[in-house]
Amino acid sequence: MTSRFATHEHHEFLEAAHEALGSPNLQLALSRLGETLAAGNRSAFERLPGSSLLRDRARAIKDETLAHLDEHIEQLERAVTARGGHVHFASDGADAVAIVREIIRQAGASRVVKSKSMVTEEIHLNQALEEAGVEVTETDFGEFIIQVAGERPSHIVGPALHKTAEEMAVCLNERFNENLTKEPHVMAQFARGHLRRKFAAADVGITGGNFLVAETGTVVIISNEGNARLTTSVPRIMISIVGIEKLIPRFADLPIFLKVLARAATGQKMSIYTSLVTGPRQPGEADGPEETHLVLLDNGRSRILGSPMRESLFCIRCGACLNICPVYRKIGGHAYGGTYSGPIGAVITPLFDGHAQNHHQPHASSLCGACQAACPVKIQIPELLVRNRAAQHDEHVTPRGEEFIYRIWNRVLQSPFWYRVLTRTTSRLMSWLAKDGWVKRLPGPLAGWTSCRDFPAPAKKSFRDQWREESGR
Numbered sequence: 211m212t213s214r215f216a217t218h219e220h221h222e223f224l225e226a227a228h229e230a231l232g233s234p235n236l237q238l239a240l241s242r243l244g245e246t247l248a249a250g251n252r253s254a255f256e257r258l259p260g261s262s263l264l265r266d267r268a269r270a271i272k273d274e275t276l277a278h279l280d281e282h283i284e285q286l287e288r289a290v291t292a293r294g295g296h297v298h299f300a301s302d303g304a305d306a307v308a309i310v311r312e313i314i315r316q317a318g319a320s321r322v323v324k325s326k327s328m329v330t331e332e333i334h335l336n337q338a339l340e341e342a343g344v345e346v347t348e349t350d351f352g353e354f355i356i357q358v359a360g361e362r363p364s365h366i367v368g369p370a371l372h373k374t375a376e377e378m379a380v381c382l383n384e385r386f387n388e389n390l391t392k393e394p395h396v397m398a399q400f401a402r403g404h405l406r407r408k409f410a411a412a413d414v415g416i417t418g419g420n421f422l423v424a425e426t427g428t429v430v431i432i433s434n435e436g437n438a439r440l441t442t443s444v445p446r447i448m449i450s451i452v453g454i455e456k457l458i459p460r461f462a463d464l465p466i467f468l469k470v471l472a473r474a475a476t477g478q479k480m481s482i483y484t485s486l487v488t489g490p491r492q493p494g495e496a497d498g499p500e501e502t503h504l505v506l507l508d509n510g511r512s513r514i515l516g517s518p519m520r521e522s523l524f525c526i527r528c529g530a531c532l533n534i535c536p537v538y539r540k541i542g543g544h545a546y547g548g549t550y551s552g553p554i555g556a557v558i559t560p561l562f563d564g565h566a567q568n569h570h571q572p573h574a575s576s577l578c579g580a581c582q583a584a585c586p587v588k589i590q591i592p593e594l595l596v597r598n599r600a601a602q603h604d605e606h607v608t609p610r611g612e613e614f615i616y617r618i619w620n621r622v623l624q625s626p627f628w629y630r631v632l633t634r635t636t637s638r639l640m641s642w643l644a645k646d647g648w649v650k651r652l653p654g655p656l657a658g659w660t661s662c663r664d665f666p667a668p669a670k671k672s673f674r675d676q677w678r679e680e681s682g683r
């Protein structure tokens with residue numbers, strides 16, 4: 211039963227990937243990633259002296275924080291409440307949604323503005339609030355576009371990255387009956403006017419959080435558009451929903467993460483806006499919310515914390531592994547089917563939502579290691595992907611046919627005799643199929659290999675034969 215389901219999902223992924231490969235607009239949008247975000251990441255770290263050591267330090271802080279996460283959470287709670295803020299604990303997405311809905315209900319609020327937050331995508335917050343009659347407006351430009359288009363984000367940092375400027379203009383014109391051109395400043399000017407009115411009318415601002423400083427109880431929100439600053443300062447009530455892995459112990463740790471996050475995400479030295487919110491507005495302060503709520507989301511994270519996949523919680527959601535990944539750069543984010551895409555999505559989505567439902571994701575990688583090299587906290591993503599594949603095997607999620615083939619292969623590798631028989635037979639068959647040094651079409655289930663590239667013909671003499679001749683043994 212499980213296998214059948216997994217196989218079905220696998221085919222859905224393949225269909226979505228093929229569709230993505232056949233979309234000229236998507237291919238055009240994705241083709242820009244290499245020379246923009248990915249190149250920015252590389253050159254920003256090259257220009258920063260000692261950047262490797264800085265990344266090691268960021269990684270070590272994450273590691274150390276997770277080792278004592280319970281203590282840091284308690285410290286954070288004390289610091290937030292001492293400043294007059296409220297802390298809520300949500301064990302899963304449904305819990306978090308119920309908490310947010312209740313805060314909004316008690317406040318008698320009906321209009322919400324939001325800054326960009328992957329965690330709210332993870333728990334499907336917008337849908338739940340809209341079902342409760344609350345008007346939700348996304349205020350990050352990319353999120354605003356995809357909300358208008360009724361789509362999901364396709365990238366952690368650039369949610370509308372799959373859209374060309376022309377498509378964005380069409381989307382805004384259709385929804386608001388405008389006649390905007392595709393120039394970025396024209397669309398930005400329109401969004402600015404529209405969103406300012408939404409900010410002014412909102413009762414509640416909802417944010418995620420890039421970091422939570424345990425020592426001071428500070429929620430750190432980074433943006434390049436200033437919308438997070440307005441979300442945290444204009445509405446009367448501020449709600450931040452943040453995964454528990456976002457804690458850092460000390461305020462002094464923050465500059466390290468600000469340096470690596472901006473460089474990894476966009477190649478900037480610093481993001482344009484860094485908002486630090488430590489509880490509600492205090493007497494004598496000029497702005498800030500009257501009431502602040504921090505919803506700490508577990509949603510499977512403490513389970514991951516105690517598992518061999520713990521390292522995936524180091525992620526600071528910079529998107530660098532997506533920008534460099536040869537698979538993501540061809541199929542985009544939607545083909546992955548979950549909230550998180552690309553290499554880190556292929557690691558964490560099966561952990562959050564189950565291996566059976568996400569069988570395809572850990573296999574959507576050539577394990578080339580480019581993601582690990584780009585990651586600002588040096589997460590060993592290829593290793594984690596292989597562990598996910600092993601977990602699929604242990605949970606019998608791997609399709610039966612595939613499992614059978616690997617079992618045979620395992621036996622063959624353990625037997626020199628059968629290895630020799632198999633390689634010789636395969637080599638003869640391949641030579642028979644080859645023409646001018648290449649095999650143009652492989653038979654049966656192997657046909658996928660040659661559907662878009664040729665396979666080199668085997669060497670006339672195998673390595674083992676050559677070795678025997680050379681060594682005289």
Ligand code: SF4
Pocket residue numbers: 366474524525526527528529530531532554581584585586587588589
């Ligand atoms: S895994 Fe690393 S590179 Fe990928 S989003 Fe997370 S921090 Fe960034």
